[in-house]
Amino acid sequence: MAIGPDPRGALVALDRFGLGAKPGDLAAAAADPRGFLLEEMRRPNVGRLESASLVPSNVALQALFADQQEKRMERERNMASEAARVSMAWPGAATAAPGPAPPRGADGKQKPPEASIEQKLFRAEAMARFEKRARAQAGFVERLVAFWSNHFAVSVAKGQFVRVAAGPFEREAIRPHALGRFADMLAAVESHPAMLFYLDNQRSIGPASAAGRFAGKGLNENLAREILELHTLGVGGGYSQTDVNALARIVTGWSFAEAESEIGEPGGFVFKANWHEPGAPVLLGRAYPQKGRDQGAAALADIARHPATATHIATKLARHFVDDTAPKPIVDALTKTFRETDGDLSAVADTLIQSDLAWSEPFSKIRTPDEFLVATARATGVLPNDPGPYLNRLNAMGMPLWQPPGPNGYPDSVDAWASPEAMKLRLDVAWQIAQSLKDIGHPLSLLDTAAGLAASRETREAVSRAESRPQALAILLMSPEFQRR
Amino acid sequence: MSFASSSAVSRRRLLALGGVSLALAYFPRAASASTARDPRLVVIVLRGALDGLSAVAPIGDPDYAALRGSLALSPVGDKAALPLDGFFALHPAMPVFARLYKEGRGSVVHAVATSYRERSHFDGQDVLESGHPGPGYTESGWLNRAVFALQSAEPTRHRGLGVGAAAPLLMRGPAASLGWAPQFLPPAGEDLAQRVLDLYTHSDPALAAALRAGLDADKIATSGGLTGDMAKARGGMDQPNGMRQAAMGAARLLATPDGPRVAALAFDGWDTHANENGLLATRLSGLDGALEEFEKGLGEAWKETAIVAITEFGRTARVNGTGGSDHGTASVAFLAGGAVRGARVVADWPGLKSSQLYQGRDLAATQDLRAVAKGLLADQFGLSAQALAEKIFPDSAAVAPSRGLISG
Numbered sequence: 001m002a003i004g005p006d007p008r009g010a011l012v013a014l015d016r017f018g019l020g021a022k023p024g025d026l027a028a029a030a031a032d033p034r035g036f037l038l039e040e041m042r043r044p045n046v047g048r049l050e051s052a053s054l055v056p057s058n059v060a061l062q063a064l065f066a067d068q069q070e071k072r073m074e075r076e077r078n079m080a081s082e083a084a085r086v087s088m089a090w091p092g093a094a095t096a097a098p099g100p101a102p103p104r105g106a107d108g109k110q111k112p113p114e115a116s117i118e119q120k121l122f123r124a125e126a127m128a129r130f131e132k133r134a135r136a137q138a139g140f141v142e143r144l145v146a147f148w149s150n151h152f153a154v155s156v157a158k159g160q161f162v163r164v165a166a167g168p169f170e171r172e173a174i175r176p177h178a179l180g181r182f183a184d185m186l187a188a189v190e191s192h193p194a195m196l197f198y199l200d201n202q203r204s205i206g207p208a209s210a211a212g213r214f215a216g217k218g219l220n221e222n223l224a225r226e227i228l229e230l231h232t233l234g235v236g237g238g239y240s241q242t243d244v245n246a247l248a249r250i251v252t253g254w255s256f257a258e259a260e261s262e263i264g265e266p267g268g269f270v271f272k273a274n275w276h277e278p279g280a281p282v283l284l285g286r287a288y289p290q291k292g293r294d295q296g297a298a299a300l301a302d303i304a305r306h307p308a309t310a311t312h313i314a315t316k317l318a319r320h321f322v323d324d325t326a327p328k329p330i331v332d333a334l335t336k337t338f339r340e341t342d343g344d345l346s347a348v349a350d351t352l353i354q355s356d357l358a359w360s361e362p363f364s365k366i367r368t369p370d371e372f373l374v375a376t377a378r379a380t381g382v383l384p385n386d387p388g389p390y391l392n393r394l395n396a397m398g399m400p401l402w403q404p405p406g407p408n409g410y411p412d413s414v415d416a417w418a419s420p421e422a423m424k425l426r427l428d429v430a431w432q433i434a435q436s437l438k439d440i441g442h443p444l445s446l447l448d449t450a451a452g453l454a455a456s457r458e459t460r461e462a463v464s465r466a467e468s469r470p471q472a473l474a475i476l477l478m479s480p481e482f483q484r485r
Numbered sequence: 486m487s488f489a490s491s492s493a494v495s496r497r498r499l500l501a502l503g504g505v506s507l508a509l510a511y512f513p514r515a516a517s518a519s520t521a522r523d524p525r526l527v528v529i530v531l532r533g534a535l536d537g538l539s540a541v542a543p544i545g546d547p548d549y550a551a552l553r554g555s556l557a558l559s560p561v562g563d564k565a566a567l568p569l570d571g572f573f574a575l576h577p578a579m580p581v582f583a584r585l586y587k588e589g590r591g592s593v594v595h596a597v598a599t600s601y602r603e604r605s606h607f608d609g610q611d612v613l614e615s616g617h618p619g620p621g622y623t624e625s626g627w628l629n630r631a632v633f634a635l636q637s638a639e640p641t642r643h644r645g646l647g648v649g650a651a652a653p654l655l656m657r658g659p660a661a662s663l664g665w666a667p668q669f670l671p672p673a674g675e676d677l678a679q680r681v682l683d684l685y686t687h688s689d690p691a692l693a694a695a696l697r698a699g700l701d702a703d704k705i706a707t708s709g710g711l712t713g714d715m716a717k718a719r720g721g722m723d724q725p726n727g728m729r730q731a732a733m734g735a736a737r738l739l740a741t742p743d744g745p746r747v748a749a750l751a752f753d754g755w756d757t758h759a760n761e762n763g764l765l766a767t768r769l770s771g772l773d774g775a776l777e778e779f780e781k782g783l784g785e786a787w788k789e790t791a792i793v794a795i796t797e798f799g800r801t802a803r804v805n806g807t808g809g810s811d812h813g814t815a816s817v818a819f820l821a822g823g824a825v826r827g828a829r830v831v832a833d834w835p836g837l838k839s840s841q842l843y844q845g846r847d848l849a850a851t852q853d854l855r856a857v858a859k860g861l862l863a864d865q866f867g868l869s870a871q872a873l874a875e876k877i878f879p880d881s882a883a884v885a886p887s888r889g890l891i892s893g
Binding site: 077414420446471 | 608619621634649650665671672676683687691695696697700805
């Protein structure tokens with residue numbers, strides 16, 4: 001129980017656990033910093049993100065399929081006309097190759113190319129996500145969403161399919177369960193078309209299944225390997241290559257419906273029974289005799305509650321929220337709660353914010369590029385109408401949205417985000433933002449918004465001695481108070 | 486407010502570390518500058534799958550012109566291909582490489598591919614950069630592991646450089662490496678940078694050290710400033726300006742006496758499904774410009790440098806319905822630099838008849854790109870066949886290094 005206002009607690013609530021202070025937040029949180037976070041967690045559907053501008057993944061994927069179909073038809077038409085046109089006479093052929101003429105408007109001028117369907121959907125998702133993060137009360141739940149989204153990373157670099165599905169994936173598979181049960185999140189993630197496509201499970205065919213015997217194709221272990229290595233048990237979690245292979249067999253047939261699919265709704269999950277490997281594979285010492293999709297559901301439920309999974313998740317949470325070393329008392333407390341509550345993520349989050357150590361440790365982490373941009377929007381109150389600058393800045397700082405370098409997600413260490421080149425790029429971004437913002441008031445009052453009484457004398461002086469308002473703002477955005485969490 | 490990094494590093498010590506060499510103070514200084522050789526290796530990843538049949542055209546192949554239709558290069562005309570060896574001719578957008586080739590400082594490996602035989606860019610690039618025989622490995626890249634192997638033998642001399650806001654997978658991994666990214670944003674001025682540095686020096690020494698090193702690396706990389714068109718137009722990594730800027734900065738860092746010796750860059754935009762003739766000319770002129778910047782910027786170090794440009798796979802042999810080509814199999818690798826044994830196209834030409842094409846559609850691969858990379862690492866740095874076959878390119882004992890790509 002807080003006795004009197006707790007300014008440092010307010011900073012911990014908003015910086016370590018949240019996404020930075022909006023005007024007035026520090027004062028509001030100081031009365032009861034833990035209560036400030038708990039109140040946000042208890043709001044109904046706080047993690048959900050729904051908006052008129054967003055569509056479910058199956059609708060988005062159907063739009064992509066239709067667009068691809070149209071392009072295919074156009075291509076076939078062009079192919080036919082090109083075949084008729086191109087003379088095979090050598091050597092004249094190279095110069096006689098006009099491509100399709102770019103579209104022109106009524107005035108004859110070339111029109112700027114219209115954004116592709118996948119670009120439109122992606123940008124709408126990016127904008128909605130950014131707004132949700134910038135406006136959240138403390139941003140603790142949004143931080144948890146981002147944590148889980150990175151834990152179950154997909155990458156739009158895989159292609160148009162993931163570019164279209166990544167936003168819906170986070171809204172459909174992550175958000176509803178960020179304060180729910182881990183097992184439910186795991187089940188939702190591993191059956192989502194975005195993950196199935198990203199990790200190639202739609203290409204994995206049981207060798208002894210009806211389709212496998214006919215086509216002579218086989219298993220793709222990618223999804224199974226990452227489930228065990230990244231999503232649940234973790235490296236060193238006590239599984240072998242035999243277990244990877246068993247799980248790969250168990251989830252054969254977990255796929256999505258293509259445009260012309262005979263079963264299921266295009267863009268949605270389907271279980272392809274004739275791709276499923278028959279038998280009762282043994283995974284981690286236990287046989288799974290269930291039939292069909294139930295086999296995979298049973299296996300996932302078991303590995304979700306495996307002790308190694310609890311430790312793996314607890315370690316990652318402590319590393320993300322508190323310190324790169326993942327302090328052992330916090331890991332132990334989180335592991336205990338995870339195991340005792342059968343992976344109740346709301347109870348796990350509660351344990352995290354009840355840990356005294358999590359409130360007393362120094363601010364050793366640095367905000368990720370995304371957290372930095374969101375915290376800037378929260379402090380200044382300036383949200384763009386267009387996601388372009390936000391996405392460009394994320395790219396410039398090496399954290400393109402939903403495009404981590406691999407299935408293990410973006411790095412979560414100070415070394416990665418406070419490396420020499422990263423700090424130099426961050427400075428350039430801070431300067432660009434500072435120049436773009438107008439009418440943000442006095443820089444020192446912004447410093448009060450973001451750091452309050454905790455702002456160091458040095459930072460206060462550096463901000464107030466700046467030669468211009470943009471320079472003052474850039475220094476503020478780069479100050480340790482604004483960068484560390 | 487307390488910060489974990491408010492350690493005992495005194496301000497005085499930080500100031501003493503100042504100056505341009507601090508960028509490289511992240512690495513121990515080279516023990517001796519008098520070693521006989523001081524080789525450099527630059528690897529440029531061309532992301533999106535370069536069309537090798539248009540970059541280096543087999544115009545002497547009787548099936549080439551008919552097969553490629555509107556994508557075929559011509560030996561005559563105002564956009565005539567540049568002759569290389571009578572059988573192969575170079576895309577006209579690459580005059581610098583044509584000159585290097587003639588001077589014996591440029592060569593081409595043709596009909597070459599990784600071990601990956603599917604058609605996903607994503608997986609193809611992972612295989613290309615990870616050095617593993619198949620996809621699914623994204624922890625570290627072969628170039629980083631090569632640097633790591635060199636460091637364990639001689640810790641002070643070999644360092645890596647990864648160019649880009651996020652280092653290419655090639656340069657990620659166990660060996661600490663320097664990072665530098667060409668400027669996309671208007672840079673923060675020196676005055677602002679100094680003020681932020683001063684602030685960090687007082688209150689957050691760890692951030693001070695990192696920012697100072699980042700600024701110093703950038704100072705070296707952009708020393709002399711950008712001139713002419715480059716100062717005005719800052720391009721992305723799929724534009725000639727961006728490619729030139731990346732090369733210019735990397736060259737300056739590689740030329741620094743105690744700077745990095747091995748660099749990884751990535752150029753984008755090679756996925757030419759439509760309107761290939763125009764797009765490819767732009768991209769190849771960017772690559773050509775980058776080679777020119779390396780030649781200029783490396784100075785004396787150019788003599789001991791090998792640059793190799795590689796791509797995840799090739800493109801279909803036939804033109805598609807939108808004046809482009811689709812994902813294929815074999816492509817080319819470009820080699821350039823003073824250390825390269827040039828003036829030749831290294832190829833075991835598979836032919837272009839339908840029956841000779843891979844799956845009836847792509848240029849077939851007759852050389853393994855890992856052999857090329859292993860040969861370069863062996864000849865430039867003396868890495869052992871065993872290290873190359875186990876640590877650097879796992880499970881590749883059957884792929885012998887291509888020796889003799891380096892002169893000497």
